Amino acid sequence: MSSDQHFVIVGGGLAAAKLAEALRDKDFDGTVTLISAEEHLPYDRPPLSKEHLAGKKAFTEFLVQPAQWYRDHHVDVRLGTTVTGLDAAAKTVTLPDGSTLRYDKLALATGSAPRMLPVPGADAPNVYTLRTIEDSDTLIELFESTRRIVIIGAGWIGLEVAAAARAAGVQVTIVEQGELPLRAALGPEMGRVFADLHRANGVDFRFGVQVGAITTEDAIATAVANGVRLADGSTIDADAVLVAIGAQPNLELAADAGLAVEDGVLVDAHLVTSDPDIVAVGDIAAHRHPVLDRRIRVEHWANALNQPAVAAASMLGKEATYDRLPYFFTDQYDLGMEYTGYAAPGEYARVVVRGDLTAREFVAFWLAPDNRVLAGMNVNIWDVTDRIKELILAGDPVDPDRLTDTTTSL
Ligand SMILES: Cc1cc2nc3c(=O)[nH]c(=O)nc-3n(C[C@H](O)[C@H](O)[C@H](O)COP(=O)(O)OP(=O)(O)OC[C@H]3O[C@@H](n4cnc5c(N)ncnc54)[C@H](O)[C@@H]3O)c2cc1C
DSSP: OOSSOEEEEEOOSHHHHHHHHHHHHTTOOSEEEEEOSSSSOOBOSGGGGTTTTTTOSOGGGGBSSOHHHHHHTTEEEEOSOOOOEEETTTTEEEOTTSOEEEOSEEEEOOOEEEOOOOSTTTTSTTEEOOSSHHHHHHHHHHHHHOSEEEEEOOSHHHHHHHHHHHHTTOEEEEEESSSSTTHHHHOHHHHHHHHHHHHHTTOEEEESOOEEEEEESSSSTTOOEEEEEETTSOEEEOSEEEEOSOEEEOOHHHHHTTOOBSSSEEEOTTOBOSSTTEEEOGGGEEEEETTTTEEEOOOOHHHHHHHHHHHHHHHTTOOOOOOOOOEEEEEETTEEEEEEEOOOTTTOOEEEEEEETTTTEEEEEEEOTTOBEEEEEEESOOSOHHHHHHHHHHOOBOOHHHHTOTTSOO
16 A cells, blocks of 8 residues: 555554564554664563573563664564554544554554452562563563462463572472463463472462452551461562562453453454554454454463454555464473463363373363364474464364374374
């Protein structure tokens, strides 16, 4: 599309950067403005709880694009700038100084923020969350001086930080309201694998507990946290506390502007919102998935990486559909895994395992009641994701015995 058109991207994460890239790849030669609340150019977040936290990857290695790229491609990047309003009728966004910026097409890529724990003591200075490079750097420093940390929440980020803390020699206790880690994401069968992995690396779990308060040295506002008190009155001492109870999508702009919003910004299969001139991508997009035939919102890196090409096509009036299966990965200690597909809790019949569960070298499959493969997770086995995808997309019932027989090719 040639033009004097102005496309504005609100957000400064992977999805925002990839959208700018996709617009230029598709030869859009109008003006592109990317407005980010953060002070840094867009970067990948997965290393924040993995390689960067472990001191193995410098920040410059996981920028989505170097500064020169934005200059070369004439992307006007405004850092440290939080968009405070969106007027979809006037087609403007409001900047912190009260000025407005007119757009022809708008992309929302505002991502997520850590969920806060509404208990006394949660605002103590040594209570942390992890979302940004600053948060990750703070934890790196903390691990150098801290002896004991309590992590609240046994989800992906809680577990990954636990692994990094253990590698740094920090004692870790994880408190979790569920009976296992990752129960909502993986179900009990595979949750146990992660519980065993962390126990083998010295993590102390307290499952089935609620945090009543984060305890502080004094009852004054600036007092530092020294542990947590559980709902049953028992306490766990700590020098620092990490709250890792999940993230919530940043939906205020979209909701205030009157776009259709539920637990995310509602978008169709082309990633277009209820306003035809506005697309939404990444963590905030609650997308009508044409293959899974349902609306899903996933907080995965691969989604933020791949959705923008489709959204850019939609902004340019071209036909494109986002139909990739959900995919995510994690690295903890010596376990690396990839998960492909979607097996909602309560919707799968059973999990079968191909390989050696005890040695943590296997592929797990989530099967529907009629033995269709809904999802697959390869643990310390590589280059099988495409095969897993094919099995899911084929939509045919499989023979579980053959599937789990390692002498039969996948
Ligand atoms: C520590 C950590 C580890 C992770 N590890 C993995 C992993 O191993 N595998 C995996 O699949 N996923 C992982 N994820 C999730 C993955 O990083 C996210 O799904 C991805 O970052 C989403 O990208 P996004 O661009 O949609 O949103 P975000 O990355 O959240 O970026 C949103 C950006 O928009 C900015 N913004 C928000 N509101 C405004 C506004 N009003 N004005 C201007 N700017 C605004 C924010 O400041 C931010 O810069 C991890 C996430 C974290 C935090």
